[in-house]
Amino acid sequence: MTRPVTTAGAPAVKVLPEPADLPAPLPEPGIDELRLETVLGALSDPLRLTIVRKLLLESEDFDHSCGWFGLDRPKSSLTHHFRALREAGITRQRQYGLERRSHVRVEDLDARFPGLLDLVAAWTPQG
């Protein structure tokens, strides 16, 4: 298993050192609305695979804004892909002032599609 474990065991306390009242997440499918074909479709794009993998491997408990990824695409393209991930139920997005930060819905995805995120974490582009 290569994916870093964020919360080992049973965390009774909220881990993220975020403000107690987080901004409400943008609209997203509920855990029981997650559809395998939709999730796989969203992950069938190399750029989105890059985004999710980077979130899985390099995000240190914090959400990340669009710019953090260093993706060489116009902003409108990034909006498109981040929305695709959110609407498929793969990421959750919250508005923090100017920034719209994303993180992977690890718990939900592990519950519904166990093993899937490990495949994403193990993915490497172009090889």
Place this chain on the structure above:
Amino acid sequence: MTRPVTTAGAPAVKVLPEPADLPAPLPEPGIDELRLETVLGALSDPLRLTIVRKLLLESEDFDHSCGWFGLDRPKSSLTHHFRALREAGITRQRQYGLERRSHVRVEDLDARFPGLLDLVAAWTPQG
């Protein structure tokens, strides 16, 4: 693990016996050419998910021809989807006389993308 290992309930009669020397498989990617994004893309279609799942759960050691699935689509559409699966590396196809039979490349996929086929086997349409 829900995916069946091999012959669960013994088939009464071996309806389609295979010759000792199998026909050569149709062109397909090698195991080291399998790409996660391509595989996920091929599996992001409900009809193809249905095909692969049915092969995983109901095929008793034998390959199956197009007609076995009982899919209510024109033949040219089926050709399209079966080719998509083969070219993504998910199925292997062999020509048996008139019929072109398919089976899932379980070993290859389990080796490259462990857990993926379990997700497919657990999938249910429309729910």
Place this chain on the structure above:
DNA sequence: CATGCAGTACGATTTGAGTCGTACTGATTG
């Protein structure tokens, strides 16, 4: 309050996938 900045909205364009009808191929069998 004015400026700047993160990101969206909208629309145009392009590309690729799904769908399917029709004509075809190639093996099987009478």
Place this chain on the structure above:
DNA sequence: CAATCAGTACGACTCAAATCGTACTGCATG
């Protein structure tokens, strides 16, 4: 060898997704 049958090839159509430029919104900070 002719009929049949499984499946393909080809092409047309449709639709959704990717891409991206430009204009916009709304928060933030001086």
